[in-house]
Amino acid sequence: MGLLDKLFSKKDPLDDLLEDEALPVASLAHETSDATPYAHELDAFMDRMFPGRNVVVWREKNMEAGRVDVCVMQPTAKEPYYVLYTSGMSAQEMTLDHLPYPEHYSYLRRAELLMYLPATWPMQTLFSAGENPVPESVYWPVRALKYLARMPQLCNTWLGAGHSVPNGDPMVPFEGAQGFSGMMLYFPDEGNGPKKLLPVPTDDGQIMLYVAVPVYAEEMNYKLAAGADAxxxxxxxxxxxxxxxxxNGRKNTCQGGV
Structure with a gap:
């Protein structure tokens, strides 16, 4: 069992999630009673970038570890892929104290995470599961996003583009993930997903966005040897x-080692 696996027990993957009714993003902007601090700005931004989508929001039941909702924007005929994004990671600033001149990088203190899944991903299995167990092969991307979003506060650190998080030491595959053993974070630039995304503007600054990319152990080792850009x-x-x-099961770009 790896680091990300340990943080979230797999006894019942939906124990700490509450499935809401699927609503248009425009309707989500009017939910104010229990929204995460920057939910309105984030939802409005994502609606502009990925228009015409219905959204399911899994709301946190247990707030003790810091609320992190996961929003799932459903595919459209024009854009046949799911967009998952966290809402709540930006509620608290990440610590940059170990960086030289951290005051120069204050714009990095708040962030949220994205992940793209193909339209063929059996997400409806999660939408209709209720309190019933669901296959980890379907749920693991949601689990990984929730852990990564909490990691800065749990570990008193920060996450940004080029950072890598292995699943354990030594690395082991995520349960259900067909060999992926860690996560890379990259800017959602051109070439890093279906479209380029800029930071989310807020009244008091901005929220950085990073796309989470699952990688194999060989790819993680290659990154450590050659760098994130390589x-x-x-x-x-x-x-x-x-x-x-x-x-799932995509080609390993570092098959055979570094």
Missing amino acids: LENRLRALPNAEAFIVT
Whole structure:
């Protein structure tokens, strides 16, 4: 069992999630009683960037670890992929104290995470599960996003573009993920997903967005040896953006080692 696996027990993957009715994003903007601090700005931004989508919001039941909702924007005929994004990671500023001159990087203190899944992902299994167990092969991307979003506060650190998080030491595959053993974070630039996204503007600054990309152990080792940019180039070279629109069983870009 790896680091990300340990943080979230798999006894019942939906124990700490509450499935809401699917609503248009425009309706979500009017929910104020229990919204996360920057939910309105974030939802409005995502609605502009990915228009015409219905959204399911899994709301946190247990607030003790810090609320992190996961919003799932459903595919459209024009854009046949799911967009998952966290809402709540930005509620608290990340610590940058270990960086030289942290005051120069204050714009990095708040962030949220994205992940893209293909339209063929059996997400309806989660939508209709209620309190019943669901296959980890379907749920693991949601679990990984929730852990990564909480990691800065749990570990008194920060996450940003080029950072990697292995699943344990030594790395082991996520349960149900067909070999992926860690996560990379990249800017959602051109080539790193279906479209380029800028930071989310807020009244008091901005929220950085990072796309979470599952990687194999060999790819993680290559990143540590050659750098995040070198791995990014290899991931971008895969056809149909299959590294960034997560494809279970995709080609390992570092098969055979570094």
